[in-house]
Amino acid sequence: MRVATHSGSFHADDVFAIAALSLLDDAAPLEVVRTRDPQLLAAADVRVDVGQRDDPAGGDFDHHQRGGAGERPNGIRYASFGLVWREHGARICGGDEIAERIDQVLVQGVDANDTGQTISRSLVDGVAPFTVSHAIAALNPNWDDAPTAADKRQAFDAAVELAAGILRREIAAATSQARAAALVRSAIARAEDPRLIELDRGMPWHRELIPGAPDALFVLYPREDDWGLQAVPRQLGEFANRKDLPESWAGLSDAELAAATGVADARFCHIGRFIAVAGSREGALALARQALDAPGTNV
Template structure:
């Protein structure tokens, strides 16, 4: 199959994307999908071969050919000297998916959102999609250990996107002709593409609006309490990831970081007070709710705290509830005062 050429035909703009034939992988399946979302390679045919003469007839080549050169539209990552990374703090070696995304990702996102590439949200989403979606594919394809210390994982995960693409290949003892393999490759490309676009749509339409809400509330925290230690959301939004990133970007000192978040619960019928953890993955809080309140509910809690409308405080002190916004704010303020953090 080394010199065999397979053309995957579709209605096209005359451009041809080249990649290798034979067993396919997640990275080139996604790379092909991504290229088909660009203005230049929209609806292009795919030519699958390892023959250099055949590849030279293609307009762009990914994951084969031993060359990485944007000016030549060659995007392979298998050559010995290749150590390309995405940059922007990311150090995972790129696969063909990462290479295509690095060079074409902003255009792809802008096309999807019908925005200019100069819109600042494009840069934000470009970095976010690499971190949350593309980098894992790069790491798996290049055999980059997920655990830097070499420790063995406690369990195996074989339901990731790369594994699901792998399962689309014919079994070693299954008789499938070249046309059949090409059809399976198209399924793989569609699979990777649908997950990419679904994730992008989520980040554009849900993740970014939540970030705006968190950023606005963070900016107004001094108006909630002079200590800047309480943040108030007037509507529910996922806030954890955004809060830590906003703090980091703003260079907030430790003695100014918020202790408590006040927000309406998802039913908007009650209010929550939640302690901010010391880090996104930690169960340790910057300032837990008072120990004497923990585990109490309803009237017992209201009596102990002297605050009407209390609903509960978790036994660990990380979250509580009140029937009203004013009640939740009073719980936060009273907690700061009881623990000497009100100023």
């Protein structure tokens, strides 16, 4: 498949769009042409981020035309990555659920950056988030490097390779997260005390448990050679917990923590009071019962 995109500086939008096309299950290695020549563009099977048309059936995925290429229900406008993903994402991921997750965690941020929409702000003066869009843009040759055409193409190809790797990893992570979500829902349903959710293995639980178990305060789970007790954050992405572990445990480990708790195999409590560790399930359960009964404001 021959894919055409614009020449000049590349951005996360066009780079990720081409990376996505390279992951189509039936895609032979792409022949990518970087040009603004109308004849070369017309000769391509697919045009990305160039051509001023949004017509998937005709192979056009651009958003620079008058009026743009539409927006999502949340107001984030489609850029070329989003247009390609809307058309092919489910096929690349093997289903709509994973494709939607990738759209949320990756595609929309790239699209917003490319269409000039601010979706995050710095909370610290002089310090700004470094996003995947910045990372891709940083692979462009510097203006004073005097790059040759070969240098520019090498930089572009490296950016596409990086983007494809990120996409593969995010798809794998989202697929794994979907499996974990089902297990977390099952753990919530079988919990004897809704304040304490026990998982049968370590897994990502925040995205499913925080909104799905509003009464949960702590999560208990096995680790490689011990057991963890972790506080549930108030909201996704926040560090503040619904209830912290007891203040008297903060920063203690081994004999000191065992003496403070009366749990013989207590091993560690983080000074931030969000995680404690014991050598056995019984020890972790004993810590959990104490943490549940300890004074503290539940939110």
